[in-house]
Amino acid sequence: MSWSRPQEVVEKALAASTADGQVAFVVESSEANLRWANNSLTTNGSMRSRQVVVISFVDGGAGMAAGTVARTGSPDIADLVAASERAARDAGPAEDAMPLVSETPPGSGDWDADAAETSIGTLSDFAPALGQAFGEARDRGELLFGFAEHSMATTYLGTSTGLRLRHDQPTGRVELNGKSGDMSRSVWAGAGTRDFTDVSVEALAAEVERKLGWSKRRIELPAGRYETLLPPSAISDLMIYAYWTMEARDADEGRNVFARPGGGNRIGERLAALPLALRSDPFAPGLEATPFQAVSHSSGAASVFDNGMATPAIDWIRDGVLTNLIRPRYWALRTTAPATAAVDNLILEAPGATATQEEMVAATDRGLLLTTLWYIREVDPQTLLLTGLTRDGVFLVEGGEVTGAVNNFRFNESPVDLLGRITEAGRTERTLPREWNDWFTRAAMPPVRVPDFNMSSVSPAS
Structure with a gap:
């Protein structure tokens, strides 16, 4: 035809x-x-x-x-x-x-x-x-x-x-x-x-x-809070969910985790203990995305009236501080705040960080190394509490080495709360989100260390 x-x-x-x-x-x-x-x-x-x-x-x-x-x-x-x-x-x-x-x-x-x-x-x-x-x-x-x-x-x-x-x-x-x-x-x-x-x-x-070799030894662990290394893919799935909720109107009206108690939003508030940067850039090398809006229906994150509007590089979090939220032009006019558009990529960086995931494993006395997360669902929009399961390999690290694979877990964590508890972030690299890659593939993230990741229950999933 x-x-x-x-x-x-x-x-x-x-x-x-x-x-x-x-x-x-x-x-x-x-x-x-x-x-x-x-x-x-x-x-x-x-x-x-x-x-x-x-x-x-x-x-x-x-x-x-x-x-x-x-x-x-x-x-x-x-x-x-x-x-x-x-x-x-x-x-x-x-x-x-x-x-x-x-x-x-x-x-x-x-x-x-x-x-x-x-x-x-x-x-x-x-x-x-x-x-x-x-x-x-x-x-x-x-x-x-x-x-x-x-x-x-x-x-x-x-x-x-x-x-x-x-x-x-x-x-x-x-x-x-x-x-x-x-x-x-x-x-x-x-x-x-x-x-x-x-x-x-x-x-x-x-x-x-390598991971199949690690998994030959099986160790059963109970639920609990564990020092956990999240590889780039796993942390990307959590940060993407946080990004999808960054709608200024919902925050201004008290409906999401970025709402300030008593009214308004949390822009200007420190969210991360480390000087982390969460940003989007349609011209980022290897992650290039559409530099203008092209949407068929209005939502809290976009408006059909904004079609053709530029989507320039933007910092969502800078030096650990919430800097911007997604704000279509009509809501920007109503709140006298700048209009900001979502970009189809996401980058998390720790300035000056050079550690690889392997180096972070070597510096771990005892903890867990994840592979991916899946079946992520929202539990509470006010805190952005998410639940989900680990998948395809949870490994025990002892004395700086992987010593075997452990059972899978259900986790309960808020990515926004998690930002405040990350104690180390490594070198940022392009990654593939496992849970969300049907909709979002352009991400660059570092491996991160969380001292008390909440494995809320043991999962029978393999």
């Missing part, structure tokens, strides 16, 4: 508009993947898709209303525009109504260029290395499972105020799960990437082999 160029679709939608304003964007996507089980490739494939979004803005006299309609494939654009205008007319005045953005943000791509694409060729060097890893695992009596995926999404966004913005977003991830031959032991390694040129199958397989 022949599709019109995405730029033409956007222009056609804007030309068909009879509303007071319009935002139209097209996301052109392609994906390639490999999947494997029991030391053998099982499937490989590629796909292509298109999403077309039209947001119409109609002033019905009582205030500006917004209506969004989205379709996949190659819809009739006139019908799509008409449907979005009907949706706007049927909606009440929008609480977040603002004049549409008209200033072009920095970093916008070449509007006239064709959409970028990926293909199975992106994984051409990965597959042979994986085959070698299969053979080596088979020789050890171990099994490898997992997948590798690479996608490319090009967004073309146009507005009735004249914006024409484009961005190419490559996203890659690989998860490698290793199991003993009798399936009684399981470990994990993973990586996030833009193009797979920086992914070493050999290094991932070596990590899996």
Whole structure:
């Protein structure tokens, strides 16, 4: 099937508009993947898709209303525009109504260029290395499972105020799960990437082999508070959840952990004992993300009226102090605070830290080393208390060495409270969040040491 160029679709939608304003964007996507089980490739494939979004803005006299309609494939654009205008007319005045953005943000791509694409060729060097890893695992009596995926999404966004913005977003991830031959032991390694040129199958397989070796000795431990080393993947899942709750309106109105008792928010309050920095930057090397807003529906973290708004680098926590919260323009105007936009990446750093995870293990007298967390759920929004389970390897460290694997635990922790109890953070590195990587892959985190991580109960999960 022949599709019109995405730029033409956007222009056609804007030309068909009879509303007071319009935002139209097209996301052109392609994906390639490999999947494997029991030391053998099982499937490989590629796909292509298109999403077309039209947001119409109609002033019905009582205030500006917004209506969004989205379709996949190659819809009739006139019908799509008409449907979005009907949706706007049927909606009440929008609480977040603002004049549409008209200033072009920095970093916008070449509007006239064709959409970028990926293909199975992106994984051409990965597959042979994986085959070698299969053979080596088979020789050890171990099994490898997992997948590798690479996608490319090009967004073309146009507005009735004249914006024409484009961005190419490559996203890659690989998860490698290793199991003993009798399936009684399981470990994990993973990586996030833009193009797979920086992914070493050999290094991932070596990590899996090392952890399976550690897990040959089994030690049962009771629930309790343990000195715990959280690797970058595990701490990223906790920090991402904290990031997702950083909505200024919820804080200002007392509904989240960033609310100040008695009113207002906690900006300016020290959250971390160490001078940690939590930040986002759409131009961070290796973690590049869309430098402008492109959203189909309003939420506490974004507004359809802010489409095209720049998403510059921002510090959320600086020197351990809460510095910013996510604030769409309408809430910024209402609270006379700066508008701030979420960025699709997250970086946690400890200035000057150079310790590797291995060096932190060597400096541990007795404690736990985690692999990943999963099944994370919120218990209390006021404290951001989370619960979840450890997964694919909890290891006992004694005298600076890993001496075996222990049982899994259920944990109860607040990532915000945890920030105040971290006593050491190592060198920041790109990591793949295990729990959230269906939605969030661009993260860089350090390993961290927590002297009293709360393992609230023993889990039977393997």
